[in-house]
Amino acid sequence: MRIIPASDSSLLVVFGNEISPALHKRVIALFHALQAWHDPRIRNLHPGYASLLIDFDPLQLTYDELNSVVQQMAPASDSMADERANVITIPVCYDIEFGPDLADVAQQAGLSLEEVVRLHSSPTYLVYFLGFTPGFAYLGGLPDILHMPRLTSPRPLVAGGSVGIAGSQTGIYPFDSPGGWRLIGRTPLRMFDPEATPPTLLGPGDRIKFSPIDRATFQDISSRAEARLR
């Protein structure tokens, strides 16, 4: 573990330099320990693949104080991550209308549509961290055969809830935005709702599974979600 000053108001705790669930477990353990500390002098925590950035108020907390707090917390808390890991099921409708690149992905992987759906919905994925936009989860665990470059030119509008593939990543667009990922389906769940507590469906360290649903179920869940909003 290395502790690096990143700015006058933040320090970066680096656990290693690779994407691995074992390193990530240590990131999440420290993240949870610092959250549980509930100290207002700590303003923000930014987990990454193998690091945690801690943003603090330098007028209230010194770099040295925070450094020793991190040293004390980091080793003891390895086991906490597992106890807290939720497995969240995300229903996904893998329909051509919601996943306009599904056929393309299947062809490039040399698979049938059904096999793509089965392969994408079989692993338990790890939420490494959230970033890029509010509620966007960086997931690990996509089967190698589904690794695929992003589109050469991004779409001007991708609907919120769209599930896509880019490189070794799969992810869910939290809201309508431009995007270059290959789209294979859509979830009717709201990944980000600023009025909800917590505002995102997923958090760092969560585990998720995609569960295939048909169009009727998609419509049903969507309309129930809308009714709740009204």
Add this chain to the structure above:
Amino acid sequence: MTIRIAKPGFFTTVQDLGRYGYAHLGISPAGPADPLSFRIANLLVGNNENFPVLEMTLLGASLEFERSAMVALTGARCECKIGSAQVPFNAAFEVPAGAILQCGSMMTGARCYLAVQGGFDIPLIMGSASTFIAGHFGGLNGRRLQSGNVLQVRQPGASRIRSLRVSVLDPLGAPRVLRATKGAQQEWFGPEAFAKLFSGAYVVSEHSDRSGLRLKGEAVRPRESSELLTDGIPLGAIQVPQDGQPIILFVDQQTTGGYPKMANVIAADMHRVGQLRPRDEVRFSEVSIPEAVQLLREQERWIREIFQ
């Protein structure tokens, strides 16, 4: 009491001091681009320094007041009038009932702040009234203000108008130098790269906004082009993409990123970043982290001492 937006200006949003504690969900703090001018505006009209304020960018808004109110304008100077009468800057003044306060183009700096006594009545989302454009929430409907929008103003409590002891200098009257500490990936860059960053002049590109300022100037490149694992980004990070042209990450930034962070603008100079305009020239000078913290302490003392 309400204020109606007759003209929204170029880019006007509601901001308070920002939304903290949600970066792990991909939510950056937002908040004022120039936090010093923001706080001074609130303090002048006797508000708590975190009350919601309007942040206007490059071209100010025209605002119609339903009833009379005490307001203050701070930050970048622009010609602000009620009818043909010019209104003061960096001082509280009264806008009469029914009047339209017209704010024009900013002559120096990029952002002007308008505080109203009592503060704007904006629902808090995750504890803050700040507009976060990329997240489509906060402020008024998560957007910049539009013509015809109506903002509610809270009834002022027993607040006292204050005035400045000295005339507050234009925050960018000083040379456009941003002081910076070395960043989390400083080892990626050799002495030549740092010599370039800390001596060259950089021009602020038009493709700059509250999420980041893109700079054009002498390229600074890492020693070798290895891949950085995506990690957290601090406010004010100076990150360097492959083309070697630095980007200063700003208040609406992404919370994580994959480019190496070479240096970081100090907290005490972030208000200067908020006043940079496209095509402005800016330079960096290196300070140590203890110096940066000391400068922030001095700035906090300064803001308490400037009021009468």
